[in-house]
Amino acid sequence: MKKYFLTLLAVVAMTFNSAAQSKITETSIEVDGLCGMCKERIENAAYLPGVKKVNWDKETHQLDLVFRNDKISKEEIIASINAAGHDVKGALASDEQYANIHGCCRFRDPGQRAKHGLGEALCTQEKK
Ligand SMILES: [Cu+2]
Numbered sequence: 001m002k003k004y005f006l007t008l009l010a011v012v013a014m015t016f017n018s019a020a021q022s023k024i025t026e027t028s029i030e031v032d033g034l035c036g037m038c039k040e041r042i043e044n045a046a047y048l049p050g051v052k053k054v055n056w057d058k059e060t061h062q063l064d065l066v067f068r069n070d071k072i073s074k075e076e077i078i079a080s081i082n083a084a085g086h087d088v089k090g091a092l093a094s095d096e097q098y099a100n101i102h103g104c105c106r107f108r109d110p111g112q113r114a115k116h117g118l119g120e121a122l123c124t125q126e127k128k
Pocket residue numbers: 033034035036037038039104105106
C-alpha cells in the first residue's frame with residue numbers, strides 16, 4: 001500500500017512538473033543597442049511580470065528570454081522593448097519611441113555604431 005502511494009505520488013509530481021515546464025518559453029530575440037546603458041534599458045523593459053530571465057549581450061545583440069507563456073507573450077515583451085525605444089528584429093520602434101533614447105545610445109546613428117564597432121542597424125537592414 002505504501003509503495004502504491006509513493007508511485008502515485010511520483011506520477012502526480014511528474015505531471016505537475018511537465019505542466020509547469022510547458023508554461024515556460026525559452027527564446028532569444030535580436031535587439032539593437034550600443035552600450036551598458038542600452039543593456040540596462042532593454043533588460044528593464046523586457047523584465048515584465050511573468051518574465052523569469054533576461055540577458056542582453058552587447059556583442060551579439062541577442063536578448064535571451066525565459067518567461068511564463070501563460071502570463072505574458074513574446075509580442076508583449078517586444079512591445080515593451082519598442083516602447084523603451086529599441087529596435088527588435090522584425091519589430092522596429094516608432095520614431096517617437098526612438099526619440100526618447102539618450103544621446104549616447106543612438107544606435108541608429110552610423111557614427112555611434114562605428115564608435116562601438118557595429119555594422120548595419122536593424123532599421124536600415126529592414127528598409128531594403
Ligand atoms: Cu546605450
